[in-house]
Amino acid sequence: MDVISLGNEEFEGRNNAYLLDGETTTLVDTGIATPRTRTQLREGLAEHGHDFSGLDAIVLTHFHPDHAGLTGEIQAASGATVYAHVDDAPLIERDEGALAELDDRRHTLFEQWGMPDAEREELLAFLDSHEGIAGEPARVTRIEDGDGIEVGDLVLETVHTPGHAAGLCCFEFSEGREAFVGDAILPVYTPNVGGADVRVEAPLERYLDSLRTLVARDYERVWPGHRDVIEEPTERARFIVDHHRERTERVLSVLSEGPANAWAVSAALFGDLEGIHVMHGPGEAFAHLDHLERNGVVERDGREYVLVDDPDLEALIPPA
Incomplete structure (x- = not known):
């Protein structure tokens, strides 16, 4: 597994994409759809002998553009299978109804929150x-909690951890000792809850439940969507x-x-x-x-x- 570091000036700093090389060449998250990040991802893949057209699968932790923005472009170049949780799939596909519902929910809550004009x-x-940073639509193979995704010699087990996003998932491997965790936990700051995905009902309660899921899993280390590997994820979740x-x-x-x-x-x-x-x-x-x-x-x-x-x-x- 190789880490490809990607810039992200629009939101929270450095993103990570993870390259799983082998019979099924797989990318976990793709980065934001900006020219700079696109170049960085191409260069990172090239260092390991790959390009967009050679990818077989893309596994997305959640729909946010800094994790999924380049997915549609890569899929168009490669025909890669894209996996994402059923709750986030319509937004990654840029479904007009789902986007309209998200927009309506935001406007309703902005009013309820008392946000000044x-x-x-x-x-x-x-x-x-910043609408363009979400990139091109992709065709999504929908996954749910407990689903296994075969990527070469690995099977990634889907662990649904909503809160920061409705469909946010972790993907565990190495016999359950490690996981890709997206923005479920991060090494420096705490993931936003409530504003990052306004579709989530009872957002804090659901996020706390997800943190307890990670504590129960007790991984040895995890690979987050931003910055560096977390060596004591159980303590970080606590x-x-x-x-x-x-x-x-x-x-x-x-x-x-x-x-x-x-x-x-x-x-x-x-x-x-x-x-x-x-x-x-x-x-x-x-x-x-x-x-x-x-x-x-x-x-x-x-x-x-x-x-x-x-x-x-x-x-x-x-x-x-």
Whole structure:
């Protein structure tokens, strides 16, 4: 297995694509559809004696453009089979109905979150100007939790870990001791929940469940979608659970001062935001507020959330 490092100035920094060489030459994630990243991926493949046309399969951790953007172009050049979870497949295929539903959901939530008009226009302009990074549509072979994907001498077992994205999957190998984890856990920062994929219902609850899945799997090491290999993934997953408990405590502190909407809570947590973070910040705040509402700690009155109970934080978000 070879790591191909790809630039990503549009979002969160360096991406990883993973090349599995052998009878079935496979790429795990493809990078964002920009000229710079396309060149880097071509050069990385060439270092190992491959090009786009020689790939047999592409395995995608999730639909986000910095992981799937070049997929359609590569498939057009190679005829490669593309595997992705059933929940993300319509977006990778650029299905008009699925894209319209995503757009409608975003607009509904932006209103519910209390996003001011100026920031909303800024965000929509950013999204429109970056529409091309999603690349060309691809034909997707749909997979689900527990499915095995044969790639040469390896079988990748699909482990569905929703939260950051509805269809985010990890793919374990080496007799279950290692895995490609996409953005399920990352080595430096914590994956966004709530804004990164507004289709996810109960986003924080689902993400915490996914983190507990990774703890239960207890991998020796994992290969993330960004930056470097994670050598102690179980501890990293536990750290992120604890991080979300601490963030929930901060959200409760904001609400103790009076009712607030997701935008106001986001401002208290993250300050001023720009670019994609105009969506990610209030989305993360919403994920926590939604979790508190589902557990009877807050009530929503229109756009605002009102604190109605003083929770036991460890009962609300137990350690993993």
